[in-house]
Amino acid sequence: MDLVAAIGLQLAYVIANLALISLGLAIIFGMMRVINLAHGEFLMLGGYTVVVATNAGVNIWVAMLLLAPLVVGIIGVIVERLLIRWLYGRMVDTLLATWGLSLLLVGLVTSIFGASTATTVSPPLGVLRFGNYSASGYELFLILITIVLFFAVWLTLRFTKLGLLARGTMQNAEMASSLGVSTSRIYMITFGLGAAVSGLAGGLLAPMTGVLPTIGATYIAKAFITVISGGSAILAGTTAGSILLGGLNGIFSFIAGSTFGEIALLIAAILLLRLMPRGITGRFFRKSL
Amino acid sequence: MSNGILRQMRPTFFYALLGLVFMFAAPQVLQLFTIINLTTAIALAVLALSLALIWGYGGILCFGQVAFFGLGAYVYTISAINFGGSTWAILVAVIVTSAFAAALGYFIFYGRVSDVYLGVITLTVTLIFFSLIRRTSGPEYKIGNALLGGFNGVSSPPINLPWNPTAFLFPEHVFYVAMAALILCYLFAGWLVNTKFGRVCVAIRENELRAELLGYDSRLYKLGIFTIGAGIAAIGGVLFCNGVGRITPDVFSLYNAALTIIWVIVGGRGTLIGPIGATFALFYLTSALGGQSLFNNNLVLGAILIIFVLLVPKGVAPTVVDWVSARRKPAAGRVRRRRNARVEGAE
Numbered sequence: 129m130d131l132v133a134a135i136g137l138q139l140a141y142v143i144a145n146l147a148l149i150s151l152g153l154a155i156i157f158g159m160m161r162v163i164n165l166a167h168g169e170f171l172m173l174g175g176y177t178v179v180v181a182t183n184a185g186v187n188i189w190v191a192m193l194l195l196a197p198l199v200v201g202i203i204g205v206i207v208e209r210l211l212i213r214w215l216y217g218r219m220v221d222t223l224l225a226t227w228g229l230s231l232l233l234v235g236l237v238t239s240i241f242g243a244s245t246a247t248t249v250s251p252p253l254g255v256l257r258f259g260n261y262s263a264s265g266y267e268l269f270l271i272l273i274t275i276v277l278f279f280a281v282w283l284t285l286r287f288t289k290l291g292l293l294a295r296g297t298m299q300n301a302e303m304a305s306s307l308g309v310s311t312s313r314i315y316m317i318t319f320g321l322g323a324a325v326s327g328l329a330g331g332l333l334a335p336m337t338g339v340l341p342t343i344g345a346t347y348i349a350k351a352f353i354t355v356i357s358g359g360s361a362i363l364a365g366t367t368a369g370s371i372l373l374g375g376l377n378g379i380f381s382f383i384a385g386s387t388f389g390e391i392a393l394l395i396a397a398i399l400l401l402r403l404m405p406r407g408i409t410g411r412f413f414r415k416s417l
Numbered sequence: 418m419s420n421g422i423l424r425q426m427r428p429t430f431f432y433a434l435l436g437l438v439f440m441f442a443a444p445q446v447l448q449l450f451t452i453i454n455l456t457t458a459i460a461l462a463v464l465a466l467s468l469a470l471i472w473g474y475g476g477i478l479c480f481g482q483v484a485f486f487g488l489g490a491y492v493y494t495i496s497a498i499n500f501g502g503s504t505w506a507i508l509v510a511v512i513v514t515s516a517f518a519a520a521l522g523y524f525i526f527y528g529r530v531s532d533v534y535l536g537v538i539t540l541t542v543t544l545i546f547f548s549l550i551r552r553t554s555g556p557e558y559k560i561g562n563a564l565l566g567g568f569n570g571v572s573s574p575p576i577n578l579p580w581n582p583t584a585f586l587f588p589e590h591v592f593y594v595a596m597a598a599l600i601l602c603y604l605f606a607g608w609l610v611n612t613k614f615g616r617v618c619v620a621i622r623e624n625e626l627r628a629e630l631l632g633y634d635s636r637l638y639k640l641g642i643f644t645i646g647a648g649i650a651a652i653g654g655v656l657f658c659n660g661v662g663r664i665t666p667d668v669f670s671l672y673n674a675a676l677t678i679i680w681v682i683v684g685g686r687g688t689l690i691g692p693i694g695a696t697f698a699l700f701y702l703t704s705a706l707g708g709q710s711l712f713n714n715n716l717v718l719g720a721i722l723i724i725f726v727l728l729v730p731k732g733v734a735p736t737v738v739d740w741v742s743a744r745r746k747p748a749a750g751r752v753r754r755r756r757n758a759r760v761e762g763a764e
Contacts, residue, residue: 163533214727219533220478221726224682228722231675235716345671349544352537387552394545398521401538402528 134261135382141267142381143374144274149333149347150354150366151277152326157355158362159298159318161219162212165226167351168344169233170323174200174330175339176237182249188335189252196331197324204323208316216315230344237341244340251335270332277325282363285417294318295417353397359407364416368408373397422611429607432690433600440596444589453588456660458700459595462693463602463653465680469692470606471646472681474615476622477639478532481539482650482677484546487668489514489651490658491550494573499561502582503574511651518647519640526636526643540674547669570665573658588660595656599693602649606689609645618642672715679718682725685732695733 153167164170174196181191211229215222253265285291297304297314305311337343354373358365376396381389404411444452468482489510497506521542525535554567563571576594578584586594609615621628621635629635658664667673680699684691699721703714729736 163537211723211727220536221730223478223533223536224678225723225726227675227678228719228726230719231672231715231722232719235713235719238713239716342671345544346548348671349541349548352541356534356537387549390545390549394542397541398524398538401530401534402524405528405530405534 130261134263137263137268137271138382139375139378140271142378143370144271145333146350146354146374146377147278147366147370148270148274148329150351150358150370151281151362152322152324152329153351154355154358154362154366155281155325156319156322158360158365159294159322160216160315162216162222162319163219163226163352164322165223165348166207166230166233166344167326168346168348169230169237170200170204170326170344171330171333171347172237172339172341172344173203173233174327174332175334175337175343176241177327178331178334179249179339188249192331192334193328197328200327200330201320201324204326205316205320207323208319212319213312213315234341234344241341249335266335270336273332277328278363278367281325282417285362290317350393353393357397357400357407359404359409359411361409361413361416364413365407365409368413372400372408422608425611426607429604429689433604433607436596436600436603440593440600443596444592449589452592453660454704456588456592456595457657458697459592459599460653460656460660461680461700462696463599463656464650464677465684465692465696466599466602466606466689467646467649467653468677468681469684469686469689470610470649471642473686473688473692474610474622475618475639475642475646476532476625477643477646478536479539479643479646480536480674480678481541481543482646483674484539484543484669485514485518485647485650486654486657486677487543487546487664487666488517489654490573490664490668491571491654492651493655494571494658494664495560495563495565497574498563498571502580503576504579504582506574507576507652507655510655511648514651514654515644515648519644522640522643526639529636540671543669543674544671547666547671550666550669568666570663570667572663573661575662576655576659591656591659595660598652598656602652603689603693606649609642610689614638614641675718675722679722679725682722682732685734685736688732688734688738691732691734 149171152170153164156162156164156167177196177199178188178191181195182188186195207229211225212222215225251264251266253269256263256265256268285295293304293309294314294317296307297309297311301311304314337346350373354366354369356369357373358367358369373393373396377389377393379389380392400408409416443455447455464482464486467485468479471477471479471482492513493503493506493510496509497503500506521539524530525538530538550565551568553565554569556564558565558567565571575585575587576591577586610619617628617633618638618641620631621633621638625635654664654668657668676699680696681692683699684693684695699718703718706712706714706717725732731739
């Protein structure tokens, strides 16, 4: 019984982790059809914000939950105004430009903080014990906060005026702008919010992984697979993708080690794309958010 | 018809001839250290050529060309260690890499994955290779006699003369092999894009729907050029691990994947010589940057990529060609006018 609970918790953590690192990417991709190759670097910047802020004496919860999304959100808005704005409708060029941005940010952070890891922060919550097994309290907290985050995004999209305008712009930008919606501003806000969510995720993961200028590369492969497998629906797609791929990864890691977990994840994603080129939500739950 | 191809390929022959001159002149003029460095740059130029072929002519946005390059290098190294000679290892490297590309391409093209997804999927495959091979550091990860070595990589046996494993080539000789391989790959690619196959690929790049309505199976053509491109990249990989002497998982890193894209963007999509030239230029730029600490490579390359996407989207070679032909046209008009004037004056 204890073993089942421990494995279940581990599986839930793998899935939540995948969902957390993918959500920011999914928001920007689902809303704006922009694949942000600098996504990993937004996560990295969130991590650095937390480390710098806690070293400066800021409370770690404030740094993770407030400062990281705020700083990275502002960076996202600046990036959108300076770079992305010129490239709407040219998907390939946006990909390339955000890739350039990704290199630029890695280079910038390396120049400022150095290539090796900055002083790390330790996970703030202790160990939970049940029976013979123990689990990190922080992992449990990450699972909970991922659920809260998804719920918050769903509430925003479903019930606020901003969410309505954003969904309208997503469905038909021309119609929205002829009805008096400033689509350019909606895009700016969406990109900023997507970046803020990425920053939050990066900040939350910083105590688990440490921070490095090149840490983004370890996230983006998984985030891309999840979002593409999920399809264009932001929340349903990311949830479905994370559960399927995270579940497979977790199960195979448990059976055969983490290397095989990663291989299983990749093969599942490629098979999935052969069967459903438009992702899970391209076939099922089409009307979902 | 073949006469037409030869005429089309005239510039290709010209550049190949330049390459040949360089191949024989460089070792007379340059120091051994420079020659060894050049061998690495040549290997990378073969990689750039392969991407120039499939992206510039096939319209396939492959972000993971470096995966085939690295795979070729790893397969070569592992089989050369096991076979005790390089002759079959080179062949095995090219075949295995092409087969892998064909399998991956089957899922991508027959799944009708759109070009943007294609970029992301190939990039993801590259990064997965990166993280997988980095983990293979234990003694249990071995293929035949070859330890994979994880983060530190494997040292590659040098190329030897065909079917004579005792006759190793020294670095100065590997330069000739690399340069000859680059010239041959370049001629092959230049020939390929002028064949009917190449023209259909260009037609698909320009308008996939129209090409399909004309009866061409675009999936098959894309798969074909993708597989050929992967084979060329594998040749580059074989040269690379010979030039450097070992192969590490770093070859699959995001930085190298980006670098390949940057060569093609800077050199220009739709040309073959442009990306080759850009590879040499940027290779020397990044080497020069390695000598100072103010700007690091990521920063400079990121800035170059952004500037080219925003301001010079066609790349250097096509921009120069456009500029020259735009200048030549009015000049030609002037000559004609002058000639006309002379004719009128004579009358």
